[in-house]
Amino acid sequence: MSSDAPDVFDPAAGIAAEVETARIEQEMEQSYIDYAMSVIAGRALPDVRDGLKPVHRRILYAMHEAGVTARSSHRKSSSIVGETMGDYHPHGDSAIYDTLARMAQDFSMRYPLVDGQGNFGSVDGDPPAAMRYTEARMAPIAEELLEDIEMDTVDFQSNYDDRLEEPEVLPSAFPNLLVNGSSGIAVGMSTNIPPHNLGEVIDATVHLIEHPDATVEDLMEHVKGPDFPTGANIVGRNAIHKAYKTGRGRIRVRAEFEVEDDDRIVITELPFQENKARLVERIADDVNEGKIEGIRDLRDESDRDGIRVVVELKRGANAEVVKNQLLEHHLESTFGVINLALVDGQPRVLTLKETLVEYLEHRREVVRRRSQSELEEKEDRAHILEGRLTALEHVDDVVEVIRNSASRDDAKAALRGEHVVEVDGQPLPSFDFSEAQADHIVAMQLGSLTAMEADEIKSEYEDVQARIERLEAILGDSDELDAVVRDELLEIKDEYDDDRRTSIIEDTGTVTHEDLIAEEDVVVVVTEDDYIKRMPLDTFRAQHRGGKGIIGTELKEGDRVSSVYVASTHDYLLYFTNHGQVYQLKTYQVPEMSRTARGKSAVNLLDLDDGEEITAVVNTAEMESEEEKFLTMTTRNGYIKRTSVEKFQNIRSTGIIATKLDEDDALADVEVTDGERDLILASRGGMAIRFAEDEVRAMGRSARGVRGIDLEDGDEVAALAAVDPDRHQWVLTVTENGYGKRTDIEQYRRQSRNGKGLIDIKTNDRNGRVCELETVGPGDHLFVMSGEGQILRTPVEDLSTVGRNTMGVIVMELDAGDSVASVDVHFPAEESEEAIAESEAGEDAGADGGDATLDGEDETADTE
CATH class of the missing domain: 2.120.10.90 (DNA gyrase/topoisomerase IV, subunit A, C-terminal)
Structure with missing residues (x-):
């Protein structure tokens, strides 16, 4: 072979050696899992500790870093969105602004975390104004979520470009996950946590601190149920108990309304997340289509003071029936509770107790780390104060050493005892101050050598020592640490607690079709050919x-009437036939028709055989005893x-x-x-x-x-x-x-x-x-x-x-x-x-004129 012939290709050499062979299904599976976990942990689900998703947490932290607190002036929403997007949240500005706006809506958040100024949307579904027109700052309660964040209370992580650091979780001075709730859709899972009353949740948390073995039922003595920002009513307690016991449940929420003067129904509170304008539109559509009868007018009289939707009834309309029709189709909704949150980075469905236990563990860790950080700070301060007190006790010698030192560094070294300063060949007293003490003493001003300043230093030292003892007690005793957590929770309650908005009413059963039918006496007619109908009793005057x-x-x-009977529309009737069969039917299931109508074939209502006729009817109300x-x-x-x-x-x-x-x-x-x-x-x-x-x-x-x-x-x-x-x-x-x-x-x-x-x-x-x-x-x-x-x-x-x-x-x-x-x-x-x-x-027992009444002999035959 010639020397200039090309080398034979070796697939095991060069770049090809770095290529790994993988099965496509395995790669797809792993890639999808990675993507799913990124969405679950990084975007869609709240953390059980502070109840926030990353976007909420980043907005609040960006406002905190920018000084846009409850005590500052409002700042343009576009500025807040820009800083959040540029420093912490590498996603679209619309997603950030939507979140910011929602945190400012008092109909979306039970305790809004943002104090908004401008148009942030409405319960009618109106969108917020553009971010350049609105302004915002943190609400006071939001600051409680960030309190003590500078005291090493939580871990930090690098932001998306490793330029800054952001908190992994906020210290959260109250159980925000339950208080404000959360909702989100991840990959393969979703969360839907209702908001609650702050005072009730804190009372339950305090009870759990004092009684670690408390059950869900014990905690429900304090947490009565969800407390929605829009009020309304929760129907029944069983669903609440199931949601708290298992982490999942379906809660029926009913609008608040009342019947006024028997001719109008006034709606004043709506189920959570109900769009008022769309609700009014749906009711109007059903009235126009004849699905709801008895309504002559519908008005939305809502204003800044609250919701007021007026339903005017027609003359003679049954208010109870109209109310039940509205309940069945419009005034009740279901809130599906899925108490899913991240625990140690993993999604978990939590019971009420588990949620509070996880929060308490977080809060204990926050207080412990804060106490440790403050203890170190106080110990450093005590060390400095000890040096100052020692310097004041030997002020003349200290001043002499400093005055006769060649430089500031020589003075510090002399105070640390690293060399001796001599005056006229005589050594001055030596000291054993630490480096920090020496630095502080050299920097002291002459004014601090007065007797008053000395007393203040002694007083501060005593206070610092007392605080050190307290912090050591907190860190050394779990009961003392729990006492701090409890007291701080109760302070939050005293500051922000308010009255419950959502009432819990007894479950009298769901609205059935029967509830939509006016209860009245009717005449039912059945023919030999099995035609059947009902007519209002008052159609026939005596x-x-x-x-x-x-x-x-x-x-x-060729048809003839076979039977007639009177019943209430809500009666259950037993239909007995000549064949010895019995059928059951509600009176209202018989179609209502006019006197001149033929009726509807009973075959559509009762499964009658050929030649089978109704011969007797029994009202089951007579059987109830x-x-x-x-x-x-x-x-x-x-x-x-x-x-x-x-x-x-x-x-x-x-x-x-x-x-x-x-x-x-x-x-x-x-x-x-x-x-x-x-x-x-x-x-x-x-x-x-x-x-x-x-x-x-x-x-x-x-x-x-x-x-x-x-x-x-x-x-x-x-x-x-x-x-x-x-x-x-x-x-x-x-x-x-x-x-x-x-x-x-x-x-x-x-x-x-x-x-x-x-x-x-x-x-x-x-x-x-x-x-x-x-x-x-x-x-x-x-x-x-x-x-x-x-x-x-x-x-x-x-x-x-x-x-x-x-x-x-x-x-x-x-x-x-x-x-x-x-x-x-x-x-x-x-x-x-x-x-x-x-x-x-009494009345005349005789015969009416013109009618024969001939008495006859009794004819008896008592044979068996």
């Missing part, structure tokens, strides 16, 4: 008996049974079995009883039997029951009624041709069940068959609905009291081909007292 009533519903061709209650059911074929209401606690959306039925049988009626009542069974053919309830034993839901009445061929059960022994009652019977009667209940003597019973009413061609039998009392109103959709409301007292086995009187005038489909009884409270008084005064 009329005299014998009228036609008014239209209650429009029917499609400390006494045991039963659902007593009867079938068309005369069977009857009782089942405890406890068997009906968990009703599925598809319904559950209420009773077992024979193939040719159907459920006819249901009543709520208590085991001690009498029952009355009425048949279509006009027979009725009364017997004691305890003759029917309690059974399960799947049982068929026992015989209640012995029916004639072709007859069937029409209704079941229960006798209330605590109320004066009559037996009211209505027939399908619109006739009816009211009979004293005592005319129905008690028999044994499964008898044929007594004749209740004549069921001839005029009357038709029995449609309904009810037990009624003074003040009750009768609601009669025809198959063609007419509804008549009339007081039961309009029907004269007559005997059994009579024809009765006209109750409702029906058109040709129409018949009574359903009857319900309602007790209107507002009319009850007058009705009861009339009943007690």
Whole structure:
């Protein structure tokens, strides 16, 4: 090979030797971790010791170094931002100014750390003015965070260009993390710490100093909960306890408002971080879209004195319903607590106690280092004072040595005893001062040799010695150190404590859909083709008996009304069907419609099978009692049974079995009883039997029951009624041709069940068959609905009291081909007292003119 041939490339030589091979996934993982930790520790999360992120800490330290304290004049915000950015925080000026502005907002910080002058934004979301227009200085409480920072109380680190030093943490004379809270989003984690009342947090910290074994519950005796700068209310204490116990929780915050004069709702405090202007806009949008009803005007009357948003209500609007609508959509928010902070540079979720423990450890270290620094300073001063006192005791000799020394350095050396000064061959007295003492003595002025100056030096020396003893005691005894921490915290409390702004109210449950529905009595109509609707009860005024009533519903061709009943919109109702099933539904879930509307298919509300019809409705309000209650059911074929209401606690959306039925049988009626009542069974053919309830034993839901009445061929059960022994009652019977009667209940003597019973009413061609039998009392109103959709409301007292086995009187005038489909009884409270008084005064027991009332013989057959 020729000598000038190129060398063979050696990959192990030169620059290539410095290249390292790495797997890309490992490099990406490590680089991302480095980036994440840089964001976590250097930008996004607060330190548990002073509660500040680096940008907050750097702004305050830059202001401190520039002398922009609470006692100085305000300085342009742009100047503060520039110094912070140039010396300590190498990021954009907008981020620094946003932080500065937030520290000046009294609606963002519970105790603002910056005293701003100018426009720093508003609760309406208005941004601060440009930094060149605003001015700022430290707030007095911010100085407490930096107090004693020059006394070696905290560690310092180099700034970003190694030109200056900045503190790693501030001394923080109070637990700022809890007092002002913090929020931030890091990589893979975030923090959201609510602000608290300064006095409460300090009281809890002092309690922890005195009782290191205190629990979170003990500390909560002092820290009641977050205290937001905008006030408002925290709903419930359980979420607060969870947040303090675990470091995480969801706190419901509700606006402060009141109803004035029943026609306006005035909002005076908003949940923390709620944008007022946006809130008013959202409410207005919901009103315009019909999501919130009952509001006619909305005004923002807020000024410098506080928030005032006025919601004017329409005439007749239910203020409680509007209030609940506002609560559900606008006046409540959730504050998600994540008590995450840096502890020794690592992110940790902390409980309330852990947060205060970490702060106390920091504060103890600050006081210890401050005391050590001051002790060294005092010991140096004591050493100087000792030298001065010694010099004053030998003032003549000291002056002679200094005066006869060749130079200042010779004088210092002579005072240190390093050589002897001679005068005329005679040595002057020698001394053993230290270098610092000698330097000080040589620099003393002649005026300090007076007797007064000497007394002052002695007094100062005694004070310094006393302070040294105190500092040594603090450093040598942890209890003494804790006492200093406690006393300084209490001084901060005395200086800056104020009243709590956020109230804590009991949790009465979240606003449900039911709260948004006005509670009122309604009439519910169900048809044979399973159309259902509700109408306000006051749609139907009471009329005299014998009228036609008014239209209650429009029917499609071939459909007829099957049942009508009265209930409150907030009632839970049990719907029993002819198939023996039972379903559960809230009345307000039935759509509200006009009298002339057809209704909505019940299939959309109840999972009914083909041919399944609602035959009875029970209000669960009647089942609420400390006494045991039963659902007593009867079938068309005369069977009857009782089942405890406890068997009906968990009703599925598809319904559950209420009773077992024979193939040719159907459920006819249901009543709520208590085991001690009498029952009355009425048949279509006009027979009725009364017997004691305890003759029917309690059974399960799947049982068929026992015989209640012995029916004639072709007859069937029409209704079941229960006798209330605590109320004066009559037996009211209505027939399908619109006739009816009211009979004293005592005319129905008690028999044994499964008898044929007594004749209740004549069921001839005029009357038709029995449609309904009810037990009624003074003040009750009768609601009669025809198959063609007419509804008549009339007081039961309009029907004269007559005997059994009579024809009765006209109750409702029906058109040709129409018949009574359903009857319900309602007790209107507002009319009850007058009705009861009339009943007690007595009334004519005879027949109304023109109506036949023929008494007949009792027909009884008491066979079992």
